[in-house]
Amino acid sequence: MLSDKAKSALAGAAAGVVNGFFGAGGGMVLVPLLIGWVKMDQRKAFASSVFIILPLCAVSAAVYLLRTEFDFLRALPYLIGGLAGGFIGGRIFGKVPTKLLHRIFGILLIIGGVRAIAS
């Protein structure tokens, strides 16, 4: 049997692969693993995943910035909008039913994903 620390390390490694390769989605891999496999309490799993993903994003972002032609001017509005949206979202969290949102989100991902594959 693996210890909790070893399981957590493997979960982090899996999240790292996804985070670096896709530039997104590390948390979507990490949170279910922390809850279902490491047996972390749900709230702790969400919070810990932010703690884990943040440095991973910093590492990946550094690699992307160094190895691609990064256009800061095109990035800027997304960064500003994201920051504002994250702040607003945090304030009104829990006041909106998320079930429908998850369904819409799923449909949009499938449409966008199929278009990306076909591109």
Added chain:
Amino acid sequence: MKDWIIALLAGGVTGVLSAWGVGGGSLLILFMTGVQGMDQPLSQGINLLYFLPTSLTALVSHLKNRLIDIKLALCAVAAGAVTTALSSLLATGLDTQVVRKIFGAFVVIIGITELFRKCPETRRPDEGTQDTTRE
């Protein structure tokens, strides 16, 4: 100017979703590549960068509320930092169209799991990824 405002709004909407734990990042990347015609590595790089300040604010309140299992999380960070560096090197070395197609397959899978996932109708403010400022 119009493009700038659209980008601002797209970032804003996906930022709200991210704060609610609805993975806005992958949606933002699809928007940048599929609608705005930006290339895959630039879109991924922007998303990674935008997560840094956004999550930092959430992290502060999580730390204050002692919601983080530091020991276990550090194990995950140590292993994840290595794999994320390697996979970033791989993704930025491959043909961008290939990465885009693999990304497409990944989000289709995520999309299907989102369609069938069970989730509570409304979550209390103290249950989620953000705004855990109250005990």
